[in-house]
Amino acid sequence: MPGESAQGEAVLRPLELDLEVYQGPFDLLLSLVLREEVDLLEVPLFEVITAYLDEMEDAGVSGYWDEMTEFLLLMSLLVEVKSRLLLPRTITDLEGELSPEEARDQLLACLFEYSKYKAASVKLRELAETGSASLLRKPAGQTRRRLAAVEVIAGTEDALQLREHVLRLIEVKRPPDASHIAMITVELRRQVRIIRGILARHRRFSFNNTFGGQPPLVQALSLFALLDLLARGEIRVSQHQTFGDMLVTAREPKPHEKTA
C-alpha cells in the first residue's frame, strides 16, 4: 500500500493537490480515490487547508465568499468522512443525525451519481470538438423566412407575435403585377383637341354631362384643358354656384384677333 513504511506504520506521503482543478467535493474525492489511488486516511487535511488559505491570501482573494464557502463545504465533508474512519466505531450517534449506515449510503450514492455526469461531461467535450469542426451555411444577405415554421405558429399564444407572422407572409417584396389593369392613356393636348371638337360641333356643352362619367384623372386633365383654352381666349366658362356644373361655350374671335 502506498504510504506504508517498512515497519508497517502508516505514514502520510507527500500529496500535491491543485485545488483549482477540482469541481467540488465529489470531484475531489473521486479524483483522490480512483485516479490518485489514495486512501482517505493518507490525505493531510490540515496541510490542504493551510495551503489553500495561503494560496487565497497570496492571490488577494480572501474576500471571495463564494469560493471560500465552497472550499469550506468541501473540507467539512472530508473532515466528516475521515473522522468516521478515525473515531471509535462504538460512538453513540447524536439525535437527529444520520446513522453511520445512512451517511455511508448517502455519500456513496452521491459519488456514484456524480461520477456519471462527470463522465458524461467528458463525452460532451468530445462531441463539442467534432461539432466545432463544421460550418453551417449562413443564408446570403438578410434572407428571412416568409412562411413561419409550424411549431412557431402552433406554439404561440401571443396575438402580436401571430400578427407579425401573418404580416410577413402577406408582405409583398416585388412590384405588384398590374398587367390585368387597362392602362389609362390621357394627356392634356389630347383633351384640348377633344374639347375643341365638341365645341366645333355643338358650340357649347355641360362639363358634368360630358366628362362627369369619366375616371377622376380624365376629369382633372379636362379641367386643365379648359383652363388652357380659357387662357387662349377660345372659350367662356360660366358656373352658377360653387362646385356646380360648368357651362362651356365657344368664344367667337374678335376681328383684330382674327387678323392676328
Next chain:
Amino acid sequence: MHLTSDFDPSTLKRDLEALLFAAGDPITVDNLFQALGCDGDDPAQRDQVVAALQQIETEFPPGGERGFELARLSGGWAFRTNPRCRETVAKLFELPEDATRLSSAAMECLSVVAYLQPVSRPQIAEIRGVNCDSPMRTLLDRELVTEVGRVHGGGGALLYGTTQRFEAIFGLAGVDDLPPIESFALSEEQKEDLRRRLGLLTVPE
C-alpha cells in the same frame, strides 16, 4: 408545389436540396412538408419525403468525400461543411463557437441539464455537491441552456433545459441522441475500490 401520388422523385429531391441550401440552419421535416405543400398526416407522402432526404444523405454522407454533408442536427436536417475540411475552411471563415473552451464546471452543469431537463439549480448543485450559479450564468449567456419553467410550489425555482443551439453546436440530432447516462456509471470494480479507499466497505457498528 403540391405532392401527388405520382410526383416526380427528381423534382422532389431537387426542391428539398434547394430548401436545405436556403435554410442554412437545421430545418425540421415538418417545415419541409409545409414548404412542399405535403400533407404531413399522409404516411405515404411522409415516406416519400423522408426517402428523398435519405437519398440526399447518401450522396452527401457525414464525413464522406464531399466538401459538405447532410447532417441530422437539432431535430432537423442541415447542410454543413465536412469536418475533415476544418483547417481549410478556418483559413477563410470563422468556425462556430468552440464549446470545448467551456470550463469543466460548466461542462458538468451542462451534462446534468442535458440529461435531467427540466432541472433546477438546487438539483444541479445537489448532484455536483457545489454551487452552480457561476457556470449556469456562463451557459445562459452562451445560449446553451434556457429557462423552461418553474418548479410547482416550494418557492418555484427556475427550471432549465438545453437549447437548439446546444444541439447544433454539439452535433446532436436531439437530446435523445446522447448516450444513455447509465453507460457512464462506474463499474462494480470501481465502486468496490471507492468503498474500500473511503473506508466504507464495512458498516460501522
